[in-house]
Amino acid sequence: MAAFVLPHLFFLFVLPYFSVAQTNGTVTVGASLTTEDATPWLSASGDFAFGFHQLDNKDLFLVSIWYDQVPDKTVVWYANGDNPAPRGSKIELTADRGLIFSSPQGEQTSISDPIIGVVAYGVMNDTGNFVLVNKNSELLWQSFNQFTDTLLPTQIMENGKFLSSRQSESNFSRGRFQLSRLNGDLGLRTVNIPGNFRNNPYYFLSTGNSSGSGSGSSSDTLVFNKSGDLSILRDNGQELVLSRGDDAQAYDFYHRVTLNFDGVLTHYSHPKAKTGSSSWIVLWTVPVDICLSTVEDAGSGVCGYNRICRINIDRRPECECPRPFSLLDPADDYRGCVPDFVQDCVNEPSSASNLYDFYRVTYIAWPTGDYDQLEPYDEESCQEACLTDCMCAVAILKGNICRKKKLPLSNGRLVNHYGTAFIKFRKTNSSQNPALPVPGRNNQDGLVILMSAFLGTSVFVNFILISVMCIGFLLIYRYKLTTIGKAESVVERNLRCYTFKELLDATEGFKEELGRGSFGIVYKGVVQMGGSNIHVAVKKLDRILQDGDKEFKTEVNIIGQTHHKNLVQLNGYCYDGPHRLLVYEFLSNGSLAGFLFGDLKLSWNQRTQIAVGIARGLVYLHDECSTQIIHCDIKPQNILLDDYFNARISDFGLAKLLRIDQSETHTAIRGTKGYVAPEWFRNMPITVKADVFSFECCFWRSFVVGKMWIWRLVEREQF
Incomplete structure (x- = not known):
């Protein structure tokens, strides 16, 4: 009986000390943690934790301190950022060396160097500072002295x-x-x-x-x-x-x-x-704007070489590769971009113009790295000067001054009224060396050889050849007819058909919401296209006609055929059971509403450019695409902006799919209250002028420009 009671009495006696050790933040010498331990060393309040923080790669861990009560477990200090710990690693508090990290192979390094004295214990403080002290409570080491980010x-x-x-x-x-x-x-x-x-x-x-x-x-x-x-x-x-x-x-x-x-x-x-x-x-x-604040005589700037920096609505920089450049290393944005082509040295204007052309871009600036300045020059002479210069990658014309720049380009950013940049690129159909024989001459020589061979053969052989050629043409003709018939199906077009599971994974369970509208919620996602990861915007259509299967396919088919620089491009769709989703290209500048009603304001020049861009997009929808599309909901929230603040109309072609009882006005009106045309209230036929009215209201309120000027701009198509 005594053998049973005494151990339990001992356990009850020491239990309060274990409770204190778990709640006062004290860590005794000899205590240890492994990557498999679920419980880190907590501060007295439980606000901070010290231990192994699991990274996105589930087999790697960070020796760190984090806010334990915050949902995302925000890391505030770390010891091994350059060399994350593999699974099976261990941390131990020792008396002579302090915190010791041991790898699965048994290799040891000290996290708390230097230690002068003997460690009595450690404390995870409620300030987020992990300290080591001696028996007199004198400080030997603290994480606050090892700064991270x-x-x-x-x-x-x-x-x-x-x-x-x-x-x-x-x-x-x-x-x-x-x-x-x-x-x-x-x-x-x-x-x-x-x-x-x-x-x-x-x-x-x-x-x-x-x-x-x-x-x-x-x-x-x-x-x-x-x-x-x-x-x-x-x-x-x-x-x-x-x-x-x-x-x-x-x-x-x-x-x-x-x-x-x-x-x-x-x-x-x-x-x-x-x-x-x-x-x-x-x-x-x-x-406030790091893109404009940073100009370095040496170094790559904020975004890395050959990249463009632009500030977003949260005042954080976003970096893009201009055409025709691509990321050098998709896993590391800041290694910069490299050209998608190899530049040959061509000094003859005629040969150079066959090989190269220019992307003409406004508002882009590379303020450093000029190696040549020419004046007075116009656009044509500036482009020609760069075209025949083997070192020239970009020419920038500001006023009548032409500045030539060579690679690598640094400190790229968006700047209003900076000038026009001409970015040289190699034409995709001009991969042949200009020193080679002219293609037309090769074709002529081949034709002569073919005719000679044809005339030199027997009549029987010629009959066989002609028969084979006729059968071949017939098969090709029938194949083209079949292909044209199949092309009428949505699935056979360039649109990709996703499963709901694919889009669920691409959006991490529809985690990051980009916005809400009349047709549902838009989420940010990442899909694979052409062997690389591409950001997309995934719209869940939760307010469409559930029984309109044929109508859904028809409308998606029509949307997929639209191609215009002022429309948001549809890349794919999901038609999986009850799920209806659309996959659009991702425009990181967000909607026009974010700039009109937020802290960051657009310049008048940008506003004019956006107004004209929307007008062009509407004219295309109304008059130029194969099937006329009336948007029915033109408003700032449905106007997105690309990297260069070009206007892109979204949500076009979806109005027919919207359930009438789910429209934002809760009437038979399709559209947003405050932007709808009078025809909706009078049961009159809806025409393209309903969009023009919404456009006029949108920019009368938001841009404060003349009504009649906007109306005439759209009606007369003067741009």
């Missing part, structure tokens, strides 16, 4: 320290951007990796603007206090506040300042309560 409240950054961005949202390797304290200057810089050379700052925090120079001293300190205020504490006692939290609500919110992988420094907050917003809220960000 994030500052937490109560953390300070002294001279010589820096934050380093990660390589991408999910890749924690060292990135290209730094927030550094050098010689008293606190600035954002790019770094030429894999080396450590820092380029000149593209933004100074010590002056509060992007064009000045640093004015701090080496004793200035960057302080992120417990109230969520980010400020510079000068050696003379003055405090320069960069971003404020809310002192009254400081304990109701988590705060962090992160140097994002794209070079933007951002102050975030997140409510601690389980209800309310489930995402981080942006309180402050610098620079």
